[in-house]
Amino acid sequence: MFDFYEKRKIRGLLYSKVTIAILVILIFLLGKSVFERFTVAQEIDQKREEKTAELASLSERAATLEGKVEYLKKDRGKEEELRNRFDAAKEGEQVVIIVDNAEKKNVDASQSNNSDTLTAPHWYNVFLFWR
DSSP states (O other): OHHHHHHHHHHHHHTSHHHHHHHHHHHHHHHHHHHHHHHHHHHHHHHHHHHHHHHHHHHHHHHHHHHHHHHHHSHHHHHHHHHHHHOOOOTTOOOOOOOOHHHHHHHHHHHHHHSSSOOOOHHHHHHHHTO
8 A cells, every 4th residue: 555655646746736837947948958059050050051162262262373373483474474564575576555546636635735836726626526
């Protein structure tokens, strides 16, 4: 009989409102913790994907820069870069600079203003605009 009363006492304790309330609170806290960990894991996965894409683009850029460095180590690469940046020419070569028509008109106008020759009247310049 002692066993029967002992079981009843344990059941009464387990099924009491206080015990159930404590278990519900623990389950709620555990669920909240699991949800927080799940959101953190999602954020980490998203950041990892972003960093992987960034690493791929940086690796591609590094490969491009390595190729350019290798090209510039050669004499031909150095010569081409100097010609592109500084309009340099070898001995015996001449550099030709092509001037746009608008720039040529400005140069001609500045030269004609400096000279003592007669210039066209102002109204004539209006018709030159429409050419």
